[in-house]
Amino acid sequence: MASPNANNPPKLISFSASTSSNHNTHQLVVKTRNLYIAVIISSFCAFCFGTTVGWTNPAENLVLKRNAHKFKPTKTQWDWICLMLPLGVIIWCLPMGALMKYHGCKPLMFLQVVPYTVGWILFIYADNIYMLYVGRFLQGMCGAAVSVAVPVYLDEISQWQYRGFIGSFYFGAFLYGIIYSNIMIEYIRLQTVYAINIGLALLCLLLKIIPESPMRYVCNNKLDKARDTLIWLRVKDHDVDKELMALSRVIENEMEPSVGCWTELKRTGSLRAVLKSSVLMCLHQSGGGVVIIYYLDNILSDVAKGQCMSCRLWVCFFMCLGHLICVLLVERTGRRPLLLVSTVIMSISSLYLCCWFRWSASSGWHASTRMIVYVFVGAYAMGLGPIACLLNVELIVAPARPYGCATANLFSWLTVFLMVTWLTFRLHHHVVFYLMLVICLVVLLFDIVFLPETKGLSPLQIKRRLAPTFVEYSSDESS
Template sequence: MSGRFTSYNARIASNPYVVGSFACIGGGLFGLDISSMSGVLNNPSYLKTFNFPNPAAQGGIVAAMPAGSLVGSLAVTQLADRIGRKKTIILAGWIWVIGSILQCASVNRGMLVVGRIISGISVGLASAVVPIYQSEITAPSIRGRMVSLQQWSITWGILIQYFIQFGCSYINGVASFRIPWGLQMIPAIILSLGMLLFPESPRWLFDHGHEQDALQVLADLHGGGNTKDELVVLEYEEIKQQVHFERTEGAKSYLDLLKGNNPRRVMLGMSLQMWSQLSGMNIMMYYIVYVFEGAGLTGIRTNLIADSIQYVLNVALTVPAIIYIDKWGRRPMLLVGTLLMGFWMFLVGGLQGRFGHWGAPDGTGRQVWVIEGNMAATKAVIVCSYLFVCSFAITMGPVSWTYPAELFSLKVRGKAVALSTASNWAFNTALAFAVPPGLNSIAWKTYFIFGTFNFAAFLHVFFMFPETVGRSLEEVEEIFQQGHTFTAWKIGRSVGRKTLDEVVEKSKEIEHDGRKEGSLEEEKGHVEQRA
């Protein structure tokens, strides 16, 4: 019985779908945090406990988490290469638990902000290292699908936490928000304990001198344990070539990010994460309560129900992207998504500007831009908001995590992906802080700003972003080795693709050159000794 159980665990731990999807719990932590805030914005107990924060104060409370995430994502530049991808994910889970405890027990804004910063560090670590881990343990044919699960897990975290918030809204007193904040530590505990059962990244193992372990992990994940499998041999030889090439260039450092074609790739990764935030999804997730309040929805329960529909759509519409991301390609999804999101944002802003006015619908005297007495306009704003979220979920959401994880060589991947993710959190922090005052001052014009960002992103993607779908991480190198001569929209899916024979032949050349160099050094030593 024990033997069968061990064998079953081994099969589970070597299934790339199971390994990659389990690590996605780290992405779900970000989703939990989004709902933990959006669900309490109009909670009377929350408002009373934290002294009725004004738009600037509420923006600061929300921004504390992405500010911590910025720190955490930058820390990955060191942790991912030093202690490994797996251990960094485990560490992120335990830091989240500490942050959740502080949030749950918070009695004032200062304590809440500190708890959110600590939780943010965890989210920053997980959001940067999980895509790296997934991209390095999956085959090229399913890499996009697996890394895009990061976005899906975020949507599930948002949805689950939001329904917990909705259920707890019927509880009187501080328990209505403390219970959800306490329960969110459970997934992190599961993540940290469960990751102990799964393998380390084979690329990290090879780079740190564990070649046989790396080969066995590749065989377990992609060849049913067969180290002679063609795909396993292909990946192993490519990793060997890449590591050998990088070792000949010297030790890793941050200066490597400025060498060769790396600056271009770093800018692509950072700018894509920037555009994902500037798309306006930040408004529709953190501050959807404010958006629907401005659309004319009244009553806490009514608003919460309308919000929950949006979160359900976010989960559901991410599924087609996961299934087809490796067929549709990265560029088409980004181009279509940015156009659609820009269109819906301008519609929301136009409807709000045409039919809204300054008023105080909640009876507290707080002035907001609101649509009143026009149910058609109210419904139109809600529908456009739903369509915006659907457009993000099926395009930009998954690709914004997948694309940066497959852009970089092994030597700089940890640092470069961490910087890309740091860009996400830097703009997330700025927007989380700026959106409430923005809605409070320029109201409907805020949506026009984000719509313009989306159209700018479309132009940037069209002219600068090459297609990477279906290539191994090492084959992506072939695209950028062309330097500034390649034209992004002309890069076909065959550019950079290698056959097994080509990879093996190249590996033999490297080994031959290595033996030749070793022989020369040995002969030189003999001559010096005789002298």
């Protein structure tokens, strides 16, 4: 692990002040060069996982029709190749949660490099279908580690005043990995793309220079290491001892010394939070994630009429635009308003598309339909995509996160597995968008009725909103 140096404070990038909503104490909000380094390096793991997920859409035609490998899979075999990655994530989610509980986020991010690399090596030398099956399954193991460790790490290295801004980088990195695969596979030979992806794994070795999460050290009563980590992440003028005391009070209020992670999950507030996170993550995948990852090329082939690559580039542009809007607004408007706006836009887009594919597909309204597809994708990247991943961590208290976040991701990818299996029946596009419309309406109802707003709230304030009967041992929660 990196050895943070208290005598050599990091260079200040930005420095601002804010006041807690419940306290009059003046709080310093700091964003430093070292913090951004930690965010970029940890988010790069999500980018790598995005490259494996994004391979599915553009590679189908190359693998099935253009002899990209030494053999040509059947359509049924290709469907199983698509299913092996979510199956790998499902099987490995809870073991990865256990590893994070006992070893922390950083070792888990290191661990994902191994299955990621081995998976692409198997793709390069694949001379039978089983090597592709094993390669995708191992990439699912990589995904389980990334989806559990990276969002938690980003949450725990940031101050809660800008937790949403930092946390949204996880989904963005994952999204850019998908975009990278879509563009690279279109213009570069598939075997060369595999070799480049293996080279990306070398950049993950930069994880060596970033520290472990300070919350991890506080949970294990290693306060000296937690203080060194905070000094590395913050600035000289920042009151590190005050923030360390605040983290200690959070743990003191959330976990008794004899209480384990599973016991903490059984408590009313924690169980309620995990249930809400699990439902939200299932809606996150089924409400657009599966369509974008596995089904988008099929839709574009009908609305683009020979302009698939041009349309795919426009989809990538709207993905980036949607995520940029999220990054800029998530700490200004809050989580719930952004989620509401995005799902309303997705609902309207889904209604238009299901009607168009049902009744007007032969009328030639291709330009307007393509634009609606772009708007649907951009709205997903603006709200439901990143906000669900963000709330998955924010709603769950720190001691329960290893198994809590792993459980939510397990149900999320189980949804992917079931929906991809369902889509193998090659149902009509209008049926898919009828389903999207229903899911978006469920998200709207769920957001309005069940989700609390977490913008600007400390972990203890969030827990009080989830469990009104929760009693604090200490009233000072400022950070």
